[in-house]
Every structure is written in C-alpha cells, then in structure tokens.
Amino acid sequence: MAPVKALATVPRQRVRLEEQGVAEDRRLFLAHADDSVATLRHHPELTRVVPDLDLPERKLRVTLPDGTTATSSLDSTGRRLESRIFGKDRSGHVLDGPVADALSHHVGRSLRVVLAEGGGIGWDEGPVSLLGTASVADVLPPEVPGVGRFRMLVELGDTEPYEEDTWVGRRVRLGGALVRVTHSLKRCVVMNHSPVSGARDRNVLRGLVARRGRDLMCLGVIAEVVRPGDVALGDPVEVTSGGSE
Template sequence: MPGPLRRETTRCSSTRLWHGHCAVPGTGPAEKVAYPWGVPTVTRISIAPVKGLALVHPDEVELDRTGVFANRRFYIVDENERRYGQIRNGKLVEVKPSYDPKSEHLTLTFPDGTIADGPVQLGDEVTTDFYGRPVTGRIVFGPWAQALSSWFGRPLHLMQSPPGRAVDRARGHVSLISEGSLRELGRQAGQDEPVDGRRFRMLFQVDGLEAHGEDAWLRRRVRIGDALVLLRGTVGRCAITMQNPETGVPDFNTLRVLKDYRGLSADRQLDFGVYGEVLEPGRVRVGDSVEPLELSLLDATA
C-alpha cells in the first residue's frame, strides 16, 4: 500500500493536493510533490486495430489529435449494416489482427491457423450507429469479409473508419486505468491476483497509483510520455468486461463486484478508469512517466 505523500516544498499552504502535485486551481504549473513509491509510469499499451478483435500491445505509439492512428481503425458490421462487436459475440477476441498503417496491409489470424491478409482496398461509404453517434466508414474489399463470415457463420463485412472516429465516446481518444485499481478490483472479488487489465481494453495501463487514483486526475492536463492529454471523464462499464480477454467467455462478474464496492455514479454508471482527449501530440512508450499538471478550468462533461 503506498505511503502518504511527502512534500518537496512547503509553499503549498493555499493549494489543493492532487495525487502527487499541489496546485491552485486554474493557475500555472503545479509544484510537484514526491511519490514515495515512484512517479507513475506506463506499464502496458493496448490497441485494437479491428474493434472487438484481440488486442495488440506495442512498446510505443504516437498520439495525435485523433489518438493512435491504428487504434480502432477497422470495425465489423453484419448484413444489415449494424455493428458486430463483443456484446453480440465474445469469440471475436480469438481472432488476432496485425495492421501496418504505412503500407495499409492487414492480417487476420484465426484460431485454426487460417490467415486472411492483403492490402486494404476501400469501397462505398456506409453509416453505422456507434452508441447514438453516426460513424461513416467505407467497406473494405479483400479476403477478410469472407474469412470472418465463414468463421462466425453469418454474413459479415469489414469497414474502415476515419482516424479516431470508431471510438465509444466523443472526445475519448485516450483511456487509462491504474494497476492499483485492477489490484483492488481483484481484492474485492476475493482474488489474490489483480484483474487482467485487458478486460477493459484501455489504451494505457499505469502503475504507481493507489486504487482509483486516476479518478483524481479528471479535468486535469496530464503529461503521458511526450504527449499532453486532458482527462475528461470516467468510463462506465458494460458486460464486455465480464468476458475472458483470451476466449471471450464470461468468467468474472465485473459489474456485480464494481456495484458492490463502488456503487453507481450520479449518471447510474459503473465507473472504472478514465478517458480524455489529446491536447499536444507526442510519442508514448512503455516505461514513460505519467504526471498531472495544474487543475484545468474546462468542464469534463463539455
């Protein structure tokens, strides 16, 4: 369990202490307070080149205003042009994607070893509903639709979205969860081990915070590696988090555990982790520091 914060300076008498920094809300850069357990760092990066399929864990990514270019670049729709994701079929996570955005080459590897790969070629536009938000993508021609349809036993099509559009919430191109929160969730469930962070499909996993310490970074600018982000809100959780990240089979009652020990938020969500937008592009690597700056005056719900 992390110990109490230790001040590096005594000039904080009229400030608010925020998990490692003290700052007057709305003022210039905060005076830092030491973390006895070390500055928080990025321990895992996770992207999903194809939304709903297996995650990929690069050692570093480039953040621009739309997030990571290769993240959620593709998604799947059914014959009625409705989004086909993990809620409808958890077994999607058994298909492993590999995507090179420079050459626009996509590979899907299926559990039986079947591989569908080739250069991406785009067709007509199709508009799909993303949680009440219309997203217009383009049909992807190539071997992937046939391979997906054959494996899952129904007509499916692969779509490509504009960068940063196939996300679950507007202005939510960056997401973050702490290992402290994952440990606490496991503890609340009676487990000795932390819950696997892949269940939550967050862009960054961070160590060096107490449980839910990331919640104190809301409405704040946070330096992650070379990039600067504004964390705007908490992430409300759904039944996908109950699915095993390797098999897609529900095997952990995430929602019940969260409700039992955290309760419902004011908007009746089960919050776990935070999301935000990119203010300054930059590169982020595993091992990079994660440091909040001064309190922002922006409303996280705006």
C-alpha cells in the same frame, strides 16, 4: 490498442498520440449485413481473433484461434457505409477480401470489415483511455485473465486504486504528449468476458458495484489530447494542476 473494433487488443511499445488519438486504434470496425456495427456484445468470440494492422504497407492481417491467417489490402475497398452506435456516427468503406470471409466464418454470420475514413471514428468515449493496474487489481483477483479485458489504450503503473478518477479536469503528461482527463468511464457487461476465450468467466461488473456502489460503476478515465506526442512503455506520468501545463 485495438486496431479493429471488437477484435483482440494488441500491445505496443510506443504509440503516437494525435488529436484524434492513435491512428491505428480502432481504425477499422465490423458491420452486419444490415450495416449495423458489430460489437463484442454480439460476438464475444471475436476477442480470440488477433489483428495486425500495417498502415504504411496498407494491409490488415488477422490470426484466427486455430492459427490460420487471412490478409486483405486496405486499398481493396468498395462501397461507403454509414452507421451509428453509442450515439456516434461511424463511416468508412467496406474492405473486400479474405479477412471479411474469415471473420464471417468464425462467427457463423456475415460480417463486413469497414476501413474508417479517418482517425477518431472508431472510439466511443474519447481518443485516449487510461486505467491504473492498481484499479484492475482491486476488482480482479490475479488468477483471472485481465490483460485486454478492459480494452484501454494506456495502462498505468504506480498509482493507487481508482486514483485516475481524481484526475478528471486535470492535465496529465504521458511521455511526450499532454492530455486532459474529461470524465470517468462507465462500464458495461463486456468486461465480464475473458479476453482469452471470449467466454463469460466472471461477473466483473457485479464486483465493481460491490466495491464502488451502483452510482459509481466506473473503471478508468477518458482524456482528450492537448499536445500530440510519442508515448512509450515506461515513460513517466505527471499530473498537473487544473488546466495549466
């Protein structure tokens, strides 16, 4: 899960899937001084910053690579910001405080932290992303850092490589939730960067093309939530036929 779009992903033992996804997932995003959305393509070094979002306590804390931290209250919001990226409108309120200052100093460029007006604003393709660990292993050798590289919401065990592609159009039970897989996820150059250092450490995209061809540069799938529910680490995954439950 990525509480702040472009910052490091963080593991969760349990999440609540609602219609718009997980409430904390990509709940905040970053913007430049011209209000354009800042992404890992612009600032790959942001993946080294670890966010800790506490919605009930209304606060965001980030840990920088040197171990220092900065905390801002989610109630310290200023003007409304509207932007657009990847064909989707992004709106929210600028979050004032130390977190924006720390991130700006980290990248050497002014960044604004924006609290989305609700769930579902931060994700690009859909509320739920799924990827099998067997698919990852087919394109990445074990010595290359993989956790967090693909920035998926749910990682799946006990599947065959690219098995999740066969689920498009089908419903999948994830613990107490039910989702419908809508499409495969086309990939970009961001996954060429290490989730640990932010540096480009391997041409994963080229490896994916070599394995699957230029017409299938996909890894993982996107799903919509049919029935909300809790999903925990180790929960069973059950694929149903067609659109039935």
